[in-house]
Amino acid sequence: MKISSISFKEPPVYHEFPPLYEGLGLLEVSSFIQQRFEFAYTLGKVEKTGLGSIRLYKLRGDLEVHISDKLPGVVPIKLQQLKCLLLEKAKTAFIENIESEPEKRKVYYGEFRRTGKDAE
Structure with a gap:
């Protein structure tokens, strides 16, 4: 398996979660x-x-x-190898894109609390 090219489609996006969720240590809300x-x-x-x-x-x-779609002919072991190859190829360019981006695009996630009688 070989990676022939990688091209970034959009600038980096910052996903921010409230401190309440950051303290949980869960990857999906970090x-x-x-x-x-x-x-x-x-x-x-x-x-x-x-x-x-x-x-x-x-x-x-x-x-x-993260690979969003299923890749035909790629079994789980090959998928893991592909992710490692992509990480090695894209890591340097990604960090350079973060450092060189003048305007930061952000996505904020709100707090999801129960209201009323459901809170008890």
Whole structure:
């Protein structure tokens, strides 16, 4: 398996969660910076394309690659290898994009509290 190209589709987006949720330590409610990309990869003799995103979790400082669609012919073990290859290829460019972006696009998540009699 080989990655032939990666191109970012949009600037990085900052996803901010309220401090109430940050303190829980759950990855799904932790603030992160995300950027979407398109990539081309070779599997056997066939070149295919896919869409994915790379995330930097602020709290832990971890980078992760997420692939949004199922890729034909890619089994779970190959998918994990593909994610590792994409992470290595996209990591440097992603960090440069974060540092060079003058206007930061942010998405804020609100607090989800129960109201009225459901709160008891």
